[in-house]
Amino acid sequence: MRNTLTIAGRELRSYFTSPVAYVLLAVFLALAGYFFYALLMAFNQTLTIYGMMRNPEMLQRFNLNEMVIRPLLANMAVLLIFIVPAITMRMFPEEKRSGTYEMLLTSPVRVGEIVLGKFLGGLVLVLLMILLSGFFGVLLAVYGNPEMPMMVAGYAGLGLIAVSFLAIGTLVSSFTDNVVIAYVGTLFALLVLYTIGWLGESLQGTWGAVVGYLSITEHFQEMSKGVIDTKNLVYFATLLVVSLFLTHRSVESVRWR
Amino acid sequence: MIQVANLSKRYGDLAAVQDVSFSARPGEILGFLGPNGAGKTTTIRVITGFLPATAGTVTVCGYDVFEQSAEVRRRIGYLPETPPLYNDMTVVPYLRFAAKLRGLSRGDIDAAIDRVVHACALGGVTGRLLGHLSKGFRQRVGLAQALIHDPEVLILDEPTNGLDPGQIREMLAFIRSLGTKRTVVLSTHILSQVLTACQKVVIINDGRVVVEELLERLTQDRSLEDVYTQAISRGAEAAA
Numbered sequence: 001m002r003n004t005l006t007i008a009g010r011e012l013r014s015y016f017t018s019p020v021a022y023v024l025l026a027v028f029l030a031l032a033g034y035f036f037y038a039l040l041m042a043f044n045q046t047l048t049i050y051g052m053m054r055n056p057e058m059l060q061r062f063n064l065n066e067m068v069i070r071p072l073l074a075n076m077a078v079l080l081i082f083i084v085p086a087i088t089m090r091m092f093p094e095e096k097r098s099g100t101y102e103m104l105l106t107s108p109v110r111v112g113e114i115v116l117g118k119f120l121g122g123l124v125l126v127l128l129m130i131l132l133s134g135f136f137g138v139l140l141a142v143y144g145n146p147e148m149p150m151m152v153a154g155y156a157g158l159g160l161i162a163v164s165f166l167a168i169g170t171l172v173s174s175f176t177d178n179v180v181i182a183y184v185g186t187l188f189a190l191l192v193l194y195t196i197g198w199l200g201e202s203l204q205g206t207w208g209a210v211v212g213y214l215s216i217t218e219h220f221q222e223m224s225k226g227v228i229d230t231k232n233l234v235y236f237a238t239l240l241v242v243s244l245f246l247t248h249r250s251v252e253s254v255r256w257r
Numbered sequence: 258m259i260q261v262a263n264l265s266k267r268y269g270d271l272a273a274v275q276d277v278s279f280s281a282r283p284g285e286i287l288g289f290l291g292p293n294g295a296g297k298t299t300t301i302r303v304i305t306g307f308l309p310a311t312a313g314t315v316t317v318c319g320y321d322v323f324e325q326s327a328e329v330r331r332r333i334g335y336l337p338e339t340p341p342l343y344n345d346m347t348v349v350p351y352l353r354f355a356a357k358l359r360g361l362s363r364g365d366i367d368a369a370i371d372r373v374v375h376a377c378a379l380g381g382v383t384g385r386l387l388g389h390l391s392k393g394f395r396q397r398v399g400l401a402q403a404l405i406h407d408p409e410v411l412i413l414d415e416p417t418n419g420l421d422p423g424q425i426r427e428m429l430a431f432i433r434s435l436g437t438k439r440t441v442v443l444s445t446h447i448l449s450q451v452l453t454a455c456q457k458v459v460i461i462n463d464g465r466v467v468v469e470e471l472l473e474r475l476t477q478d479r480s481l482e483d484v485y486t487q488a489i490s491r492g493a494e495a496a497a
Contacts, residue, residue, distance in 0.1 A: 006357040010343070017345050103341035103402065106305045107358040108330040254308070 003113040004120065007104075011091070011121025020086075021125055028076075028083050028129050035075045036068075036136045043067045064146040069137070070224050073154045076133060077161050077220060080126075081194060084162065085186035087125055088169025089179045091118045092251075096177035105254065115247045119170050126162045130155070150226035157223030160236040161216060165190055167243035174250040258283045258410060258440040259304065264313035266299050273299040275464045277313070281457065283409075286436040288455035288472070289444040292489060296464040297444045298338055301414050304442070305335045317410055331360065334408035338415055340399025344388030348379055348398055351387060352405060359406035373401040376431070392419040396428070404435075411441045417450060429454045448481050460488045467491060 015021040043064070050058050095101040104114055134155060140146045168189050173182040197215030200208050212218055216239075219232040259281040266274040274296040281287040291297050302308040304315050306326045315322040317329045343351060349370060356366045374380060377397040382390060387398060396416060403411060413432070417425045433454050435441060443454060451458055451472065458475055460468035467488040468475070475484055 003358065003360075006354065010346075010354050013350075014343065014345050098342065098344065099337055099339040100341040100343055102302075102305075102307055102337045103335070103355070104358070106307050106330055106333070106335050108327050108360055109358055110327075 001113075003109045004117045007109070007114055007117025008120035008124070011118055012124050014090075015087070015121070015125050020090075024083055024086055024125070025129055025132065028079055029132055031079055032072070032076050032133050032136070036072055039068045039072055064140055064144050065150050065226075068140065069146060069151050069154055072136065073158050073224050074220075076130075076158055077217075078194070080158075080162055080165055081187065081190045083129070084126065084165040084169050085172075085183045085190065087122050088166060088173045088186060089182040091122065091170055091173040091182075092175075093173060093177045093179045093182050111252045112248055115170070115174075115244060115251060119167065119244060119247075122166050122170065123163065126166050127159065130159050130162055147226065150224075153226045153228050154224035156228065157220045157232075160223070160233075161220055164216065164236055164239040164243070167240045167247075168193070171243045171247045171250065174247045258285070258318060259287075259442065260314075260316040261300070261304065262314045262316075264300065264303060264315060265311045266296075266303055266308065267311045273464055274303070274461075277461065277464070277466050279459045279466055279469045281440050281442060283440055284437060285457055286432065286441040286443060286455045287457045287459060288451035289442055289459050289461070290448070290451060290485065291446065291461040293446060295461045297446075297461060298414055300461065301335075301412055301442070301444060305333055305412055306330055331406075332409045334403035334406065334411045336396075336399045336403045336411075336413045336416055338418070340395045341402065342387040342390075342395055342398060344386065346387055347385060348374075348383045348387065348390075351398065352401060355402040356405045361406055369405050369407070372407075373404050376404065377401040378427075393421065393424045396420060396424075400428075400431075409439055411435060411439050412444075413441065414444045415446075416443065417445065417447065425450070448485055452476075452481055460485060462489050 043062070046062060046067070050062070092101070095104060105111075137146075137151050137155060140151070141148065169182075169186040172186040172189060176182050176185070193214075193216045195217075196211055197217045200211035200215060200218075203211055213235070216235075219235045222229060222232055261280065262278050264274060264277040265272065277296070277300060279287075289297055289300070299308065303310050304317065304322065306322050306329055309323065318332050320328040320332075322329050343354075346354070352370045352373060353366060356369050361369055374383060377400055379394070379397060379401060382394055385394075387395065390398065396419065400413070400416060403413070416432070417428050420428060429450055432441060432443060436454070436456075443450070445451065455472055458468060458470060458472050458481070459466060468484065472481075475481065
């Protein structure tokens with residue numbers, strides 16, 4: 001455990017002593033803020049138009065959750081597809097390039113501790129990112145009347161997506177000593193995971209169900225509707241555990257080659 | 258202290274090291290010689306547990322490198338060919354990190370850092386970023402990292418690489434001073450360094466050990482250079 005924290009601490013420190021953490025945080029928050037603003041403006045406009053039509057029934061059907069929060073969360077998830085690989089791409093390649101990998105692997109540290117340490121370092125950064133984006137939710141809660149449980153469940157879903165992306169990024173970065181390959185490989189994996197549900201719509205029967213279950217969007221959407229189901233939690237937990245287990249194997253494979 | 262027995266390592270079809278055996282006793286400084294590409298780094302990586310052997314055994318302090326890897330890793334200090342430095346860290350936090358990895362207890366870390374900073378003459382650069390250090394200082398920080406846990410066995414892969422003559426002299430004198438308590442493996446391809454620092458010589462060529470002998474016996478009636486040249490050419494004949 002102590003070794004894990006040592007490695008996580010160094011990882012985190014290297015994000016923050018270089019501009020990496022600040023640039024990623026700034027880019028993520030600036031774009032998310034822009035999405036938030038645009039969605040909110042569009043929502044306002046719709047309300048004004050329907051308000052002028054004096055159609056209270058229609059007006060009832062628009063609410064903050066459906067028109068601002070859910071699309072905002074979905075857009076932030078898409079942003080994470082591009083941001084998270086930038087966090088994970090250096091994890092292993094940089095160590096391999098600079099020779100520090102040799103120091104790590106010849107220290108009395110277990111492979112599991114290395115993998116977990118790297119993952120935890122990235123996790124702190126990613127969760128900080130999502131926590132800061134919670135500011136938009138706070139704004140809505142102060143000036144509007146969103147359904148709180150739905151919003152909280154949605155943010156929790158975003159957090160789980162981020163954790164899963166990070167685990168997958170950690171895995172891909174352990175395969176290579178090249179940061180570009182680590183970035184693009186992770187980007188590819190995340191895009192496939194995010195869009196595989198599109199296939200589910202055209203496939204019928206068992207395959208449709210399987211693909212539907214694999215789709216991360218499906219699980220995320222249910223959570224952003226305010227449903228926290230064990231089925232979804234199990235999905236995210238499986239993704240996390242399998243990715244980290246495979247990372248462990250991949251790092252250890254140096255020892256059997 | 259270090260026992261290498263019939264060690265072989267293949268990378269796919271390429272046999273990097275074949276049937277290598279040698280040993281080093283406690284307190285001995287072993288010069289590990291050979292031309293570039295002879296298999297020095299591969300052998301060292303197997304001894305430190307970074308790479309597995311294809312065949313053969315390696316024992317360090319009585320522990321098998323493959324079976325009791327954690328015990329061995331605790332006892333070895335290792336300076337790889339390129340010093341394993343995180344360029345975005347400064348010297349002291351880096352050494353603190355190395356000390357924690359090596360399992361030093363919280364209370365001992367500061368004293369250990371003071372000790373290696375003093376021993377490796379890093380006093381003037383403790384606050385500098387590793388990425389901004391000169392080659393000589395990088396090499397010394399790498400050595401400090403290898404010494405932080407006061408290991409019984411020290412393995413140095415071409416530690417004088419890239420140093421200027423003055424620095425080489427200092428480094429060798431320092432290594433010699435280390436050897437009284439520890440077993441040191443000093444890999445190099447520069448013969449004069451072996452003469453200055455080592456008691457025992459192992460020459461490896463083309464993945465095979467061609468000479469293993471105490472330095473004084475080896476150089477009784479001829480120079481080390483002759484021994485080396487002969488050993489290397491004999492190896493080449495045997496291969497042909």
